[in-house]
Amino acid sequence: MKLDMIIxxxxxxxxxxxSAIIARAALKDGLHMKQAEVHGMAQRGGAVQSHLRLSDxxxxxxxxxQGSASLILAVExxxxxxxxxxxxxxxxxxxxSRPVENIDKYPDIIEVQEAxxxxxxxxxxxxxxxxxxxxxxxxxxxxxxxxxxxxxxLPEARLEEAIHDQFAEKGEQVIAVNLAVxxxxxxxxxxxxxx
Amino acid sequence: MTKLLLLGDEAIAQGALDAGISGAYGYPGTxxxxxxxxxxxxxxxxxxxxxxxxxxxxxxxxxxxLGMSYAGKRALVTMxxxxxxxxxxxxxxxxxxxVNGGLLILVADDPSMHSSQNEQDSRFFAKFAMIPLLEPHxxxxxxxxxxxxxxxxxxxxxxxxxxxxxRLCHSRADVVRGEVLPEKPLSLSADRAQxxxxxxxxxxxxxxxxxxxxxxxxxxxxxxxxxxxxxxxKRLGILATGIAVNYLREVCDGESPHPVLSLRQYPVPxxxxxxxxxxxxxxxxxxxxxxxxxxxxxxxLPPAKAIHGRLDGSLPRTGELSPDVVGTxxxxxxxxxxxxxxxxxxxxxxLCTGCAHAGTYTFLKQALAxxxxxxxxxxxxxxxxxxxxxxxxxxxxxxxxxxxxMAKGASDAGVHPAIAVIGDSxxxxxxxxxxxxxxxxxxxxxxxxxxxxxxxxxxxxxxxGMSGRIDQICLGLGVEPEHLHVIDPLPRLADENAEVLVxxxxxxxxxxxxCRRVCIQAMNKRKxxxxxxx
Numbered sequence: 001m002k003l004d005m006i007i008x009x010x011x012x013x014x015x016x017x018x019s020a021i022i023a024r025a026a027l028k029d030g031l032h033m034k035q036a037e038v039h040g041m042a043q044r045g046g047a048v049q050s051h052l053r054l055s056d057x058x059x060x061x062x063x064x065x066q067g068s069a070s071l072i073l074a075v076e077x078x079x080x081x082x083x084x085x086x087x088x089x090x091x092x093x094x095x096x097s098r099p100v101e102n103i104d105k106y107p108d109i110i111e112v113q114e115a116x117x118x119x120x121x122x123x124x125x126x127x128x129x130x131x132x133x134x135x136x137x138x139x140x141x142x143x144x145x146x147x148x149x150x151x152x153x154l155p156e157a158r159l160e161e162a163i164h165d166q167f168a169e170k171g172e173q174v175i176a177v178n179l180a181v182x183x184x185x186x187x188x189x190x191x192x193x194x195x
Numbered sequence: 196m197t198k199l200l201l202l203g204d205e206a207i208a209q210g211a212l213d214a215g216i217s218g219a220y221g222y223p224g225t226x227x228x229x230x231x232x233x234x235x236x237x238x239x240x241x242x243x244x245x246x247x248x249x250x251x252x253x254x255x256x257x258x259x260x261l262g263m264s265y266a267g268k269r270a271l272v273t274m275x276x277x278x279x280x281x282x283x284x285x286x287x288x289x290x291x292x293x294v295n296g297g298l299l300i301l302v303a304d305d306p307s308m309h310s311s312q313n314e315q316d317s318r319f320f321a322k323f324a325m326i327p328l329l330e331p332h333x334x335x336x337x338x339x340x341x342x343x344x345x346x347x348x349x350x351x352x353x354x355x356x357x358x359x360x361x362r363l364c365h366s367r368a369d370v371v372r373g374e375v376l377p378e379k380p381l382s383l384s385a386d387r388a389q390x391x392x393x394x395x396x397x398x399x400x401x402x403x404x405x406x407x408x409x410x411x412x413x414x415x416x417x418x419x420x421x422x423x424x425x426x427x428x429k430r431l432g433i434l435a436t437g438i439a440v441n442y443l444r445e446v447c448d449g450e451s452p453h454p455v456l457s458l459r460q461y462p463v464p465x466x467x468x469x470x471x472x473x474x475x476x477x478x479x480x481x482x483x484x485x486x487x488x489x490x491x492x493x494x495x496l497p498p499a500k501a502i503h504g505r506l507d508g509s510l511p512r513t514g515e516l517s518p519d520v521v522g523t524x525x526x527x528x529x530x531x532x533x534x535x536x537x538x539x540x541x542x543x544x545x546l547c548t549g550c551a552h553a554g555t556y557t558f559l560k561q562a563l564a565x566x567x568x569x570x571x572x573x574x575x576x577x578x579x580x581x582x583x584x585x586x587x588x589x590x591x592x593x594x595x596x597x598x599x600x601m602a603k604g605a606s607d608a609g610v611h612p613a614i615a616v617i618g619d620s621x622x623x624x625x626x627x628x629x630x631x632x633x634x635x636x637x638x639x640x641x642x643x644x645x646x647x648x649x650x651x652x653x654x655x656x657x658x659x660g661m662s663g664r665i666d667q668i669c670l671g672l673g674v675e676p677e678h679l680h681v682i683d684p685l686p687r688l689a690d691e692n693a694e695v696l697v698x699x700x701x702x703x704x705x706x707x708x709x710c711r712r713v714c715i716q717a718m719n720k721r722k723x724x725x726x727x728x729x
Contacts, residue, residue, distance in 0.1 A: 040225030
């Protein structure tokens, strides 16, 4: 088993919670893991990314090589494009379509979507809306995790267990809402891609 | 043992706790901050109530750590690379005094300047001070090197530097804990002259430090952390320092076909390097940082064999290493399948919504509107983002505390108004002495202290300037009470705040305007914590 993925977003969107859930699942499976994060200045509303690597063999580098990530998971559409050189030719781009317009000249969202659609294997959907419909908007990250699940390579049951553990301290209600959002996004991507 | 998933910083912290430290000392600075925050979070839960309070700056931190070592106990001191400049006085002299209890000086460098003003390589400092240096290449090794480092420090009676870089600090990996050692008992140095660096003693200690160098090199030659890994293809030999070997293994899909010297303990093991040099036709030097070893190998005169690295362009001259630049240097580069579409715009960091600094910059610009080309000398912190759009309100960011002293120098040169903008934590770190200079000379400066009651940029650590003491400090230094103001930088108070500032800009002496409002992030965090406790 080997997964090289980039998680991308804007500082403050909480992309690290996505990798924390994947990490829980991976550790239970006894996999090796490396995950490079961004701390410090860029966290203040700037572009942030995380390199997440899983393997059943020891992993050497904390960073992924260009052209070798099998998955880019982005919680913001323009940010999904920033790390495209890391994506392998047959990799998947899974992104939220809801923009975070915290800069002066945010590009035309239509052009951003067109650029995303240039990547043959992509999943583009409004994760904020899906999360709101099935729970609360705060579960947007879990919706993204659900949409990326078929491309991560870990069993769904393991990821659901990890979501359960991640929110255990917050009570049954919070766990249930997150699982509902996760399953709805998982179902959506099945319909969109057949995966 | 169970696997923990730890940041490099957290592995260092756990390693230090398990190695029996009695204290951790430091000042927050990316990428080193999470070491002490981890000790604060887990130390007590693990039954280890060690010293873990932030120090006022890196110099006080190192001196406090040296004091703990003086008392025979183990101390970890942490800082970012530029923090070592602040601590350099103690650092250089601690090499001359030597230690009693083990002393590890953890310095986190930031090549590529992700969150820093420069990318200086702290290995130069270890060489300068002639002390051993350890450079872990994995999170597990960072954990292991804490115990090893303390034992080394006590064996050679010297402080030991542990140098890490951003990628290791801020990357998580699985780590297995080892044995948990108890703290050392209190035990003062038997040699009372050891720490008295009067010239007579200092000369003796310095001679002893120099005499000890061959023994330190000998330890490096046989260290488990300096590995010579033979390879069949001897057309090239690779010298890889610190984490560089990870990238090498990544691009070679395991072990390199060429002989590799993976170097993680210094002083430089000359014998191992000579072996690589003699066995291989050419040498490629891969250093995560500046070309320290490469420069030594190349020397001033043409070397006997071709030496490749950052100096000849095989690797980029600046910035951190990556699997891509290492792959390119070995002719194993890959072409990406996709490029970044032109539609992607830059997204630089910015002040948070509701940040008090935004209100400060609003009234500051309002007050300065009547001057032609006014300049504002500023400092290191979140408020440095005031240099960017939409504020464009400050004109400098050099080193901790330089706002006040540069404003004074500019004023001495005839600049008016001479304005400094500095945060509360930066003020207590290194601004107080500069303000004392201003007061002593009655300089014509106006100083804005942005008091948000925390060290915000690094994630909200407690600072020495907390609890509203900044005004008392200023008065104590001799700022006149009628020229010391505490204001609330709320945007709706901009007009009256600008009036206060205009009056003080007209005053030809030292004025201090404290803009006091809690950091929005810190406030939310404190509310959450209060709710949890209720």
